[in-house]
Amino acid sequence: MTQQQGALMGFVHRRRRGAELFLLVLALAVGVGAYAAVGLGVQGEVPAGIVGYGGWLAALIVAAHIVVRIVAPYADPVLLPVVAALNGLGLAVIHRLDLAYENIPDKQHDFAQQQLTWMSLGVVLFILTLIVLRDHRTLQRFTYTAGLGAILLLLLPLLPGLGTTVNGARIWISLGPFSFQPGEVAKVLLVVAFAGYLVVHRDALALAGRRLLFIDLPRGRDLGPILAMWLVSLGVLVFQRDLGSSLLFFGLFLVMLYVATERPGWLLVGSLLFAAGAFLGYLQFSHVRTRVDIWLDPMRYFDDTPGSGQLVESMFGMGWGGLVGRGFGGGQPQRIPYAESDFIIGAIGEELGLTGVIAVVLLYGIIVERALRAALVCRDGFGKLLAVGLGSVFALQVFVVIGGVTRLIPLTGLTTPFLSYGGSSLVANWVIVALLLRISDQARRPVPALDGDDADVETTQVIKL
């Protein structure tokens, strides 16, 4: 235990890098074990490439760990292993779906290979983020740049010739052979922009205003940004027909606004706006109405187009999986359209059962919990807001997509972080984790007694004890 002399708090976080390494070994066991189980279950043998695959996965994880050890020694030790486990599990499930897709004529079946490439890119960006960004507060300088970038990225798919419409949603851009979902990156930039904006304007937003019926309502002129964000969300909904992202962006903004101002009044205003937007969307847009109708009575629209076939197949699969699942190869997850992306939870529920689904939800819960914990212990407002924003994005996205697939709420298209096939999402989420690690490293690092290099100071202090 390192105890800092003269520190205001009598408590200093330990680095816990050894614990991280141990957990990473477990995470690797999940990823490689699942991959082996897929081979055993579907093909009846351990896949021939398991050594190469496992080695590559291990190399990525170890590289990430070493970088964390060097540049963010006080970072949260749980985040990286949880993310590695989820990513490894996702790869195995996608590989399992590939094996099923091989039997379907003209069906693409190299998703896992691509996903591994994207994961590698994600880890590289994770490492770069940690190395380049030595202090998260640097990001505060780019508040408006990030905001502008986010809006530009959101607009990109609407450009003719660049944007492509997939399943009714215009959220993709394609450049030659690559396709990309700019919304995923915009998500990260938006959190940075919000955090930067709110940390500066929080006093004005929080203190001015009048009180009405026990609730402090904000000033009219301060409503500007929230209204602007509401319009952006509606714009995403209207022009890109992307219900999920629309919900995500607005929810994110609301949470961050509330945290920055500490005023529940914003939540009230936001909720009213959300209700109004949702109601308008329901009245105005047939695709929104379809989703709600399907949610209320999925069996009725089974044979329709657009119908509930995907959702119902997923529910059938999850029901069939039951408590412990059918085991890899024992189910028919290929019956669910897009099982490798939005509906990967359906595939997990079918073959790994309720146990697998709960485990995945708990892993997500841990990520969110660690993010919010980093926000709590973080010493600067910008860091707090950034961590809360990133954590909330995660929580909301997981809730919206898993809730949609399991028919808790109407289905809206979003990827399941780290599990779903999809390069943009995976890369963006790895960057999010890098940012969270950076914030937690800053937050958990002992307060420097002197201005010097933190690590050195600490070492000397340990010797003094």
Add this chain to the structure above:
Amino acid sequence: MNKPIRTISVFCLVLFLALMANATYLQYVQAGELNDNPRNRRIIEAAYSRERGAILVGRETIAESRPVDDRYKFQRVYTQPFKYAPITGAFTYFTQTGLERSQNSVLSGDDERLFVTQLVDLAGNASPKGGSVQLTIDPAAQTAAWEGLQALGAGTEGAVVAIEPSTGKILAMASSPSYDPNLLASHDFAAVIEEQKRLEADEREPLVNRAIRTTLPPGSTFKLVTAAAAIENGLYTTADAMVPGGASYQLPESDSVIDNGGRDCGTRRIPFTQALENSCNTSFLAIADELGAEKMHAQAEAFGFNSVYLDDLPLQAESRYPAGMDRPQTALSGIGQFEVAATPLQMAMVAAGIANGGIVMKPYLVDEVTSPELDVLDKTEPRELSKAVEPATAAELTRMMVNTVNEGTATNAQIPGIAVAGKTGTAESAEDRPPYAWFVAFAPALDPEVAVAVLVEASANPQPEIGGNLLGAPIAKSVMEAVLR
């Protein structure tokens, strides 16, 4: 900012708890309902590609799953398709009928009695195997029943049911015309749909198991129930008692007059046994009228009318004896007319009840449920369904039925050296339809081993007089001989 962060934490906790609760609901609470959904192809395909248990008759396998080299892995094969189709039903990709349906949990391996097998399969990571079902059917009797119906011509519409009176075991159950379940169990689904359509469009209804689903007025065979009610209620207590006779009967409160089709029924009073031997309408109309609607109704229900008692096959039709009939209706019901309607199974149970000293046993088809290794997991115990009459009543009825075979209208059922008890029936259902024939019998009369009911609705070789004795008795005889041999 820490307070709102804590609030957000609680909010996130609620979100995740909701997700977990909902997943639990979906995968645990709602799972059964989802699995039962007819749109759920997973369940259907899984069941379809399973090694289903066999259906056995004696030592013969009449339905089994044979490994094939396609995606469904096993093909259901019916070795004697037409003869057993009404019992086995068909295991198709789309649905199951007959025993394939009623015994599905055993055959598919899901039944809780197969728990040990399931554990072993689970531990050995083997695909689950279904248990087998051993039927009560006597293959010789079934063959006699089926071939007897076929002997009347390939288009014969009719059914035969044979029961072991002391237990309720169904020894034979044939229905004609029949169908080939192999064509419905095929993996060529387009052909299956084609065949299904063809069978459903066929006016002779080959898919209907007439033995348990066709209800028709039992005609003169119902006189046994009327006679039973008369003796049981002390109206006429022996075979020698003098009952009303005569050449014609004026239906009470009606203009209708009914005669005996030229059979000798005396003038005023005749012995009870003569009334049954010659199937005297006048006598039984009068007896039913004297007994009244309530006693007739009670006696019919004591034999199993107005109830469902066969658990082993789906879709058993209820035989009907209406309550609250007026006098002319009650009189007509005494000769099995008006709205009285019975299945061949029901009439076999009337015969079996009399044969078994008045006790009607609950009929059953599934004798044993066995594991895939043929270890017996469950054996059906015979159960009493109802007490129809006193043993003395049954004895008097038996006496009269033996006389009917020896000297009366049922002579074609005689078996040399064995006393046979029987009763014919011939009835007209509608003007434009040929009359149909009933025959019920049991043998040996004093120690009955088999009771049988035969219904011939329409024969491919129409005869001027389609009578129970002419068409039904020979089939009943050969079925009884097959059992007794």
